[in-house]
Structure formats: C-alpha cells, structure tokens
Amino acid sequence: MRHRVKKHxxxxxxxxxxxxxxNLVTSLFLYGKVKTTESKARALKSEAEKLITAVKRQPEDxxxxxxxxxxxxxxEASKKALAYIKGTEKISGYTRATKLGYRAGDxxxxxxxxxxxxx
Numbered sequence: 001m002r003h004r005v006k007k008h009x010x011x012x013x014x015x016x017x018x019x020x021x022x023n024l025v026t027s028l029f030l031y032g033k034v035k036t037t038e039s040k041a042r043a044l045k046s047e048a049e050k051l052i053t054a055v056k057r058q059p060e061d062x063x064x065x066x067x068x069x070x071x072x073x074x075x076e077a078s079k080k081a082l083a084y085i086k087g088t089e090k091i092s093g094y095t096r097a098t099k100l101g102y103r104a105g106d107x108x109x110x111x112x113x114x115x116x117x118x119x
Contacts, residue, residue, distance in 0.1 A: 008043035021047050022071055028095075029084065030077040033114035035100065041111040045095050047071075048113075052094045055085050088118045 010017050024044040028034050034044065051071060055064045065082070072078045088094070093116065100110040 008039060008046070010039060010043060017043075022073060025051065025071060026073045026077045028113060028115065029072060029081040030074065033112055035110060035112045037103075038099075038109040038111045041097050041113045044113055045097055048095055048115075049092070051081075052085055053092070055082070056088075059086065084115060084118075090116075 008017075010020065012020065020040070021043050024034055024036065024040060025048050028044060028048055034041075036044065051068055055068050058064050068081060069075075069078045072081060096114050096116055098112045098114070100112055102108065103110050
C-alpha cells in the first residue's frame with residue numbers, strides 16, 4: 001500500500017526525475033504552457049505550485065528567490081516567473097491542467113498545463 005507517499009516516481013532514477021521536472025517547470029514559465037503526459041503533468045503542477053507559493057509568501061526573502069532560480073534553468077524563465085509571481089494576487093491555484101486526448105503512438109493521455117492569467 002502507498003499510504004502517505006507523495007512523490008511522483010515517473011519510472012526514473014532520482015537525478016533524472018529531478019532534471020525532468022526542472023525542465024518542465026522551466027518550459028512552463030518560459031512559454032506559459034506545456035503539453036505532456038498526465039503523470040508528468042501532475043509532478044510538474046505540484047512542483048510549480050510549491051515554487052510559486054514559497055516565493056509568494058515572502059516576496060522580500062532572498063532565500064525563496066534563490067530557491068526559484070536554483071530550480072529554473074534559464075535566466076529568462078526565472079525573470080518571467082518572478083514577474084508572474086509579483087503580478088498575481090491569487091492565494092492558490094496558479095496552474096490549470098486540461099486533458100487533450102490520447103497520443104497516437106502509445107495511447108498515453110496528453111495534458112496541457114498552463115499558468116492561469118493574473119487576477
């Protein structure tokens with residue numbers, strides 16, 4: 001039984017899984033939306049929400065901003081992420097996952113994860 005197990009394994013070793021999620025988070029902030037499989041989308045959504053919430057709680061805290069720039073690969077994506085975080089007034093619910101259908105090759109469920117606009 002998998003009681004109280006919260007991490008997404010994604011059938012990869014820990015270092016590859018961490019790099020995959022970081023790449024997805026970077027692409028999400030860089031382009032505003034990402035199309036991926038359902039299990040990867042769940043891991044992405046969880047990580048992105050945690051990052052945004054950590055920076056949002058204490059916007060003046062340099063440690064939270066360091067954590068954000070450590071997770072995101074490119075400088076351009078981190079600037080867009082900070083602009084998004086500082087511009088939004090929301091408390092939670094920063095991303096939306098929309099099911100798109102099944103992929104032709106392996107019949108995997110595709111999901112589009114996107115940042116919700118400022119409110």
